[in-house]
Amino acid sequence: MNVITLTRLELYEKIWSTPMTVLAKEFNLSDNGLRKICKKHNIPTPVMGHWQKIQYGKKTAVIKLPNKNLEEQIKINISQTKPSSEQDPKIDLVSESIKNNKNLVFKVSDRLSRPDIIVLDTQNYIKGIKADAYSRIKGTIETGRGMPSIIVTPKNIARSLRILDNLIKNFRVLNYKIVVKQDGLTIIANEDDEMKISIREICNSVMVDTDFKWKTRELIPNGKLAVKAGRFGTYEFVDSKKSLIENQIAKILIKIESDFLAMHEMRIRRRLEETKRKELEKIELEKQLTKEDELNKFRQFYNDAHRWKNYSILKEYYDFINTQPDKSSQTEQWLEWALQKLDWYNPLTNSKEEFLDDVDKDTLQFKKKTWF
Numbered sequence: 001m002n003v004i005t006l007t008r009l010e011l012y013e014k015i016w017s018t019p020m021t022v023l024a025k026e027f028n029l030s031d032n033g034l035r036k037i038c039k040k041h042n043i044p045t046p047v048m049g050h051w052q053k054i055q056y057g058k059k060t061a062v063i064k065l066p067n068k069n070l071e072e073q074i075k076i077n078i079s080q081t082k083p084s085s086e087q088d089p090k091i092d093l094v095s096e097s098i099k100n101n102k103n104l105v106f107k108v109s110d111r112l113s114r115p116d117i118i119v120l121d122t123q124n125y126i127k128g129i130k131a132d133a134y135s136r137i138k139g140t141i142e143t144g145r146g147m148p149s150i151i152v153t154p155k156n157i158a159r160s161l162r163i164l165d166n167l168i169k170n171f172r173v174l175n176y177k178i179v180v181k182q183d184g185l186t187i188i189a190n191e192d193d194e195m196k197i198s199i200r201e202i203c204n205s206v207m208v209d210t211d212f213k214w215k216t217r218e219l220i221p222n223g224k225l226a227v228k229a230g231r232f233g234t235y236e237f238v239d240s241k242k243s244l245i246e247n248q249i250a251k252i253l254i255k256i257e258s259d260f261l262a263m264h265e266m267r268i269r270r271r272l273e274e275t276k277r278k279e280l281e282k283i284e285l286e287k288q289l290t291k292e293d294e295l296n297k298f299r300q301f302y303n304d305a306h307r308w309k310n311y312s313i314l315k316e317y318y319d320f321i322n323t324q325p326d327k328s329s330q331t332e333q334w335l336e337w338a339l340q341k342l343d344w345y346n347p348l349t350n351s352k353e354e355f356l357d358d359v360d361k362d363t364l365q366f367k368k369k370t371w372f
Contacts, residue, residue: 149198
């Protein structure tokens with residue numbers, strides 16, 4: 001039985017980092033079911049259109065979490081939620097591949113033997129930490145930044161390290177890249193698809209008396225371990241009466257491998273969609289350029305026609321002056337000048353004129369100059 005246990009803050013962060021439809025599927029819930037849980041625990045949800053705005057790079061408001069410091073535990077029992085209508089056949093293939101991989105070890109050792117360097121560093125780090133009664137979760141030991149995330153009571157330290165060692169060694173067999181970042185242990189597969197892995201002890205939320213004569217809520221560890229995994233740490237494998245974490249290693253690996261496969265397929269789909277989008281944009285751009293080219297040709301045709309009409313009027317006037325019997329020397333000079341300008345203005349000849357090169361023949365205005 002898989003039980004997801006989250007604080008209000010954790011669920012709030014997931015709600016605002018993952019679309020509701022995607023997160024609901026990870027919890028095996030309907031969208032409405034997840035919204036009801038959020039409403040019950042006073043967790044605000046994104047308004048309609050929030051993720052579309054983010055997709056197109058637009059700004060959108062994020063509603064702050066009321067009573068952020070309220071340490072309320074939220075449990076989601078996967079077995080009691082609405083089951084998926086159909087299981088992806090790829091999951092069956094992943095399950096078969098994992099179970100038939102003879103290099104994988106599904107049994108957690110009773111003692112830590114030849115631990116992975118990451119586990120050895122974590123073990124040495126934990127040796128210098130003592131349980132603190134004033135920590136966020138009383139009586140627990142918590143690893144710091146730059147270490148695999150572990151929050152357990154002292155009696156569960158050895159067990160947590162053995163589980164972590166088994167998982168890391170299996171991750172290496174599956175060719176995952178393993179990195180310890182500031183926020184904990186990260187496994188990377190395919191093309192930089194990432195998942196966070198952490199171990200914590202399940203806590204019960206209880207009301208206790210204080211020295212100030214009022215009650216406060218505290219988180220009390222109950223001894224059960226949980227392995228949290230996922231891109232956003234969205235699901236957990238928890239100790240139960242029927243099955244301890246040590247007996248769920250195969251199930252954990254199948255889930256992680258299936259999710260990595262889903263991420264990879266999503267990446268491929270997005271690439272195909274992006275390629276298709278660019279092809280459509282290219283087609284539209286070429287179509288638009290063709291339209292603009294056609295329009296420019298017609299404009300030139302239109303302008304040439306009007307220039308020809310104006311040219312015909314000018315030529316008619318020129319011929320009239322030229323046919324006058326008593327032309328002065330000044331008139332002869334003008335006729336020579338006018339003939340050059342007619343050749344310059346004629347749309348069929350378009351001869352050049354030194355002093356009129358920067359004039360638009362259609363508007364008879366000087367072209368705008370740029371200094372760049």
